[in-house]
Amino acid sequence: MAPALQGLLTIVIGISVCVGYFFGSNLLLDMLFPPRGPKAGRNTNIANLIRPWLFLFPALFALGLYLMYPVVETLRLSLTDRIPGGGYQWTGLSNYTQMFQEPKFWEAMGNNLLWLLVVPGMATIFGLLAAQLTDRIAWGSIAKSIIFMPMAISFVGAAVIWKLVYDARPEGQDQIGILNALVVWFGGTPETWLTLPFWNNFFLMVVLIWIQSGFAMVILSAALRGIPEETVEAAIIDGANPMQIFFKIKVPQIRSTIMVVWTTITVIVLKIFDIVFAMTNGQWGTQVLANYMYDKLFIARDWGVGSASAIVIMVLVLPILVWNVRNARREMS
Amino acid sequence: MGNVVLKDVSKTYGGTVNVLNDIDLQITAGELIVFVGPSGCGKSTLLRMIAGLEKITGGTLEIDGQRMNDVPPAQRGIAMVFQSYALYPHMTVRDNMAFALKLAKKSKEEINEAVEEAARKLQLTDYLDRLPKALSGGQRQRVAIGRSIVRDPKIYLFDEPLSNLDAALRVATRIEIARLKEEMPDRTMIYVTHDQVEAMTLADRIVVLANKGIAQVGSPLELYERPQNEMVATFIGSPAMNLLPGKITGTGAQTEISLDDGGKAVSHVQTEASDMGKTVNIGVRPEHLEATDGEGLFTGRVDITEALGEVTLLYFETVGTDPALIAKLPGVHKDRRGQKVTMTAAPEHVHVFHEGQSLLYR
Ligand SMILES: Nc1ncnc2c1ncn2[C@@H]1O[C@H](COP(=O)(O)OP(=O)(O)OP(=O)(O)O)[C@@H](O)[C@H]1O
Ligand SMILES: [Mg+2]
Numbered sequence: 001m002a003p004a005l006q007g008l009l010t011i012v013i014g015i016s017v018c019v020g021y022f023f024g025s026n027l028l029l030d031m032l033f034p035p036r037g038p039k040a041g042r043n044t045n046i047a048n049l050i051r052p053w054l055f056l057f058p059a060l061f062a063l064g065l066y067l068m069y070p071v072v073e074t075l076r077l078s079l080t081d082r083i084p085g086g087g088y089q090w091t092g093l094s095n096y097t098q099m100f101q102e103p104k105f106w107e108a109m110g111n112n113l114l115w116l117l118v119v120p121g122m123a124t125i126f127g128l129l130a131a132q133l134t135d136r137i138a139w140g141s142i143a144k145s146i147i148f149m150p151m152a153i154s155f156v157g158a159a160v161i162w163k164l165v166y167d168a169r170p171e172g173q174d175q176i177g178i179l180n181a182l183v184v185w186f187g188g189t190p191e192t193w194l195t196l197p198f199w200n201n202f203f204l205m206v207v208l209i210w211i212q213s214g215f216a217m218v219i220l221s222a223a224l225r226g227i228p229e230e231t232v233e234a235a236i237i238d239g240a241n242p243m244q245i246f247f248k249i250k251v252p253q254i255r256s257t258i259m260v261v262w263t264t265i266t267v268i269v270l271k272i273f274d275i276v277f278a279m280t281n282g283q284w285g286t287q288v289l290a291n292y293m294y295d296k297l298f299i300a301r302d303w304g305v306g307s308a309s310a311i312v313i314m315v316l317v318l319p320i321l322v323w324n325v326r327n328a329r330r331e332m333s
Numbered sequence: 334m335g336n337v338v339l340k341d342v343s344k345t346y347g348g349t350v351n352v353l354n355d356i357d358l359q360i361t362a363g364e365l366i367v368f369v370g371p372s373g374c375g376k377s378t379l380l381r382m383i384a385g386l387e388k389i390t391g392g393t394l395e396i397d398g399q400r401m402n403d404v405p406p407a408q409r410g411i412a413m414v415f416q417s418y419a420l421y422p423h424m425t426v427r428d429n430m431a432f433a434l435k436l437a438k439k440s441k442e443e444i445n446e447a448v449e450e451a452a453r454k455l456q457l458t459d460y461l462d463r464l465p466k467a468l469s470g471g472q473r474q475r476v477a478i479g480r481s482i483v484r485d486p487k488i489y490l491f492d493e494p495l496s497n498l499d500a501a502l503r504v505a506t507r508i509e510i511a512r513l514k515e516e517m518p519d520r521t522m523i524y525v526t527h528d529q530v531e532a533m534t535l536a537d538r539i540v541v542l543a544n545k546g547i548a549q550v551g552s553p554l555e556l557y558e559r560p561q562n563e564m565v566a567t568f569i570g571s572p573a574m575n576l577l578p579g580k581i582t583g584t585g586a587q588t589e590i591s592l593d594d595g596g597k598a599v600s601h602v603q604t605e606a607s608d609m610g611k612t613v614n615i616g617v618r619p620e621h622l623e624a625t626d627g628e629g630l631f632t633g634r635v636d637i638t639e640a641l642g643e644v645t646l647l648y649f650e651t652v653g654t655d656p657a658l659i660a661k662l663p664g665v666h667k668d669r670r671g672q673k674v675t676m677t678a679a680p681e682h683v684h685v686f687h688e689g690q691s692l693l694y695r
Contacts (some may be wrong), residue, residue, distance in 0.1 A: 234419040237433075238484070
């Protein structure tokens with residue numbers, strides 16, 4: 001069968017099963033506790049207690065199977081070693097201590113920290129700027145669509161695009177990478193950007209900033225529009241110039257949204273994998289935690305250390321996630 | 334100082350939507366001017382043009398003799414109080430009030446003094462360190478007023494400042510504004526409202542806006558006693574003035590009108606012989622109608638009575654005229670319901686309008 005047909009079939013079956021489940025389970029519930037007859041009142045109450053769980057069950061089941069179980073399993077794996085030939089043994093924290101002694105792990109930690117310092121901040125700032133500036137021009141919505149477009153590209157796709165931007169050919173040949181083409185045009189010598197120690201990290205970060213600025217812009221633009229126009233007008237009458245209006249009136253009013261955007265990007269950064277994997281695969285000092293985990297799990301086949309690094313990533317992400325959810329909730333209420 | 338002169342001012346939104354035309358108005362320093370008019374007639378637009386928030390698309394605006402069309406709002410010597418308060422939600426009451434002064438780079442002592450002074454005037458001293466969301470509507474509006482006071486502008490602009498408050502608070506805040514005005518006799522205030530009572534009680538002069546222009550400017554009593562046209566006549570006063578169609582049948586120092594529904598009216602308005610036979614509307618306010626046993630303006634069956642205690646409103650069942658005729662009689666008259674009553678009015682209370690314009694003015 002053609003893959004497209006297969007996909008279509010899956011969708012159709014999936015949706016019918018969903019509809020069938022909700023319809024059937026509710027029907028069954030009403031049959032077990034009919035809302036009529038002598039016990040109509042009691043039956044309705046019981047059915048109403050059960051009904052929410054019917055709706056929640058599929059989500060809870062999927063979350064349990066695909067989220068909770070892997071977490072527990074990863075934790076177990078990180079505390080065990082495989083015995084050659086089959087079976088496993090508990091080894092306590094030895095996977096962790098081994099990992100903490102590897103320089104490559106600390107390189108990944110350091111780089112992740114660097115990403116953390118640069119990317120969420122820059123993406124938020126660019127997003128905020130784009131949101132504010134595109135609101136004021138006639139072709140703003142077109143500009144917005146263009147800035148948002150990278151969001152629709154997969155991280156790997158974006159990485160490939162930027163790999164071409166950074167592409168380097170030997171001196172004297174035509175440069176097909178735009179960056180080197182520009183450098184040569186201005187009379188410089190071409191660089192292999194992705195191997196420049198330390199700086200190559202920033203060249204990778206640019207890709208994520210490029211993608212995430214669009215996301216930040218869309219959210220922040222909506223927030224900016226939610227600001228009551230009168231507060232801006234009052235500030236104009238109070239004598240504020242455009243800069244002061246932006247920084248003293250507008251930004252403070254959308255502070256919580258800015259925090260939500262910032263933390264959301266922070267979580268993405270902590271898990272960043274595709275871009276590094278596709279562009280440098282962690283070589284030349286660009287390793288990050290998620291790619292380190294991938295190396296350990298699927299290249300070195302060291303499930304113990306791989307799982308340990310996965311747990312480290314989770315522990316780092318968790319507090320930010322909790323904070324993010326709380327912020328978002330406060331935003332809503 | 335605080336003289337405002339509007340010359341031929343007009344406003345067209347987006348090049349096509351014409352909202353105001355040929356507005357000529359002179360406001361003297363120290364006046365409290367109220368803009369009233371039906372919803373959508375351009376009151377806010379006119380106020381915002383004076384404030385500088387809306388571009389003036391025709392004519393000139395002068396403040397103290399200086400052309401202001403292109404002067405930024407902050408340099409016009411004005412302050413504005415918005416209907417929605419427009420407080421900065423992330424700043425305390427103190428910071429809200431101090432914001433303009435901080436931008437103007439005033440010294441700390443100066444700012445503190447101005448803020449404390451304004452807070453004292455408006456009984457906000459206890460709330461200075463609160464955020465706006467922790468204040469009641471009335472308190473918020475007082476902060477908004479305080480925010481304009483600290484800047485000590487020549488001209489205060491109010492856009493329906495009380496319409497978000499409940500009835501009792503509205504009265505209290507209205508009195509507060511009247512008191513403020515008294516404390517600052519040389520400051521000009523321009524006040525937009527829907528509320529007749531606000532307009533009548535606060536204003537030195539009222540500007541009635543209608544049909545893209547000014548229908549009449551005058552003191553509250555002038556508008557009430559000598560409305561220039563039917564629009565002003567029916568807009569000022571509540572319930573609205575009754576209008577009855579008729580023809581002029583007698584001219585001179587007093588005018589006689591025979592009404593289409595059979596009644597006869599005598600008005601104190603002077604007319605000339607040439608007015609004879611003109612079709613007119615006479616206008617009589619509900620409170621000036623009285624019951625009579627003899628001949629009157631009209632006879633009608635009382636459809637509904639509304640006893641308000643001090644007065645009773647009688648709504649007449651009428652044929653011909655669209656809005657029901659209304660009379661306001663002192664005392665309680667519930668028993669009038671269903672009765673046939675003849676109403677009349679003294680000549681000095683009978684207005685005469687020809688083609689919408691009062692014959693008093695010509
Ligand atoms: N930005 C705009 N673009 C086009 N038309 C506008 C704009 N703002 C206002 N108008 C129109 O101008 C007219 C006057 O509006 P304005 O707000 O001044 O009325 P208003 O007298 O203050 O009414 P209200 O008593 O309801 O506050 C209205 O018909 C409105 O539709
Ligand atoms: Mg208005």
